Amino acid sequence: MRKSKIFIKKAMYNELLAYCLKEPQKETCGILAGKAARIEKIFPLTNISDSPKLCYHIDPKEQLAVFKELRKQAIEMVAIYHSHVDSQAYPSQRDIELAFYPESSYIIVSLSDPGQPQVRSFKIVEGKIIEEELVIENA
Structure with missing residues (x-):
């Protein structure tokens, strides 16, 4: 089976890393x-988890506002991103359990070495993890 691809421009990729590195001790x-x-487009959202170093929980009001904005702009949710503070860029058991959007990609940024963040993309469908190729485009 051929690996699916997801595309991001280099400037936007750097912006994503900057958001994650802004609060390296908290999952963004x-x-x-x-x-x-x-x-x-990137829509950073608030992590309202009681344990933000260990997991993320997107603020539902902010998420709803973004969904409305997506409809208004005639674009769609391509991926949900979050960072891992102390673990690899791979879905945790909790990430798998909370993967409610099978059509969406899940991008994970590992900050276990903040000087060298690792970024990987996955589809998570019915508990099955399928890695995608994250293509960083230069223009």
Whole structure:
């Protein structure tokens, strides 16, 4: 089976890393939007988890506001992103359990070495993890 791809421009990729590195001791989270598998816009959202170093919980009011904005702009949710403070860029059991959008990608940024963040993308469908190729475009 051929690995699916998700595309992000280098400047937007750097912006995503900057959001995650802003609070390296807390899982940051948000929505990446665009068309098809091309990310065009980042919507950073608030992590309202009681244990933000260990997991993320997107503020539902903010998430709803982003969904309304996506409809208004005629773009779609391409991916949900979040960072891992002390673990690899791979879905945790909790990430798998909370993967409610099978059509969406899940991008995980590992900050276990903040000088060298690792970024990987996955589809999570019915508990099955399928890694995607994250293509960073230069223009």
